Amino acid sequence: MKPIDPKLNEAILRIARTINPRGYGVSQNPPSSYDALVAHLDAGKRMVVFDGGSDQTIYASPQVNHAFRAWHDHCHGVGHNDFSIEGEIATWKMQCLHLYLSCGRTLRTRYWAQLLHAEVVGQRLYFARHKNYIHNQRAFVETFLDNPEAALAQPASNLKTIGGQHEVLSV
Numbered sequence: 001m002k003p004i005d006p007k008l009n010e011a012i013l014r015i016a017r018t019i020n021p022r023g024y025g026v027s028q029n030p031p032s033s034y035d036a037l038v039a040h041l042d043a044g045k046r047m048v049v050f051d052g053g054s055d056q057t058i059y060a061s062p063q064v065n066h067a068f069r070a071w072h073d074h075c076h077g078v079g080h081n082d083f084s085i086e087g088e089i090a091t092w093k094m095q096c097l098h099l100y101l102s103c104g105r106t107l108r109t110r111y112w113a114q115l116l117h118a119e120v121v122g123q124r125l126y127f128a129r130h131k132n133y134i135h136n137q138r139a140f141v142e143t144f145l146d147n148p149e150a151a152l153a154q155p156a157s158n159l160k161t162i163g164g165q166h167e168v169l170s171v
Contacts, residue, residue: 001138003060008112011103012059016067019098024070026051031073034082041077049073056136058115071095072120088124092116116150118144126152 003009018026024047031048040048049069054062075094079082080089096113103109118141126134129152134140144151 001056001060001062003107004058004115004138004141005112007108008115009059009061009064011112012064012068012071015098015102016071018102019074020047020070022064024049026066028052034087035077037073037077047073053088053133053135053137056121056138058138058141060138071098083124085121085124088120088155091135092120096121111124115141118148122148122151127144132156 017093027048028051030050031040047070049066051062054065057065059065059068072091072095075081075091075098076083076087079090079094081090084103095116099109099112099116101114119137122141122144123134123137126140142152143154
């Protein structure tokens, strides 16, 4: 499987390195709540993210998915954004700002913002509705980009990878 946009992967790795200069770890048992994340970071500990669920993502790379999570959780912590829907929206907005500051505000980065909206906000809305996580995150994002309500209505088992890549304008 190929990433939806390899340039997005590059941007995620760069941003994650910039905001986590000490690096980050991956674990089966990272902080599992907003309060645990804040306590972990306030104690001066290095960011740690969940190492599972990275085999069917828009990044097509566990390493990039872990970097995305480290960046995302950093935004939760420094933005004081809990894990509610509102907190995820605020975290997504902070990530978009990072993208624009790092890569410019272009057609491509606006597309990336749409991808991240599906990835962050869309999946949180799905969890709120179904009380479970999506295994095939890539299929969910692809469906959400085309039809958000259809993606949110689907049982997780019905989400299948479309197979094609969404068109990215050359910039």
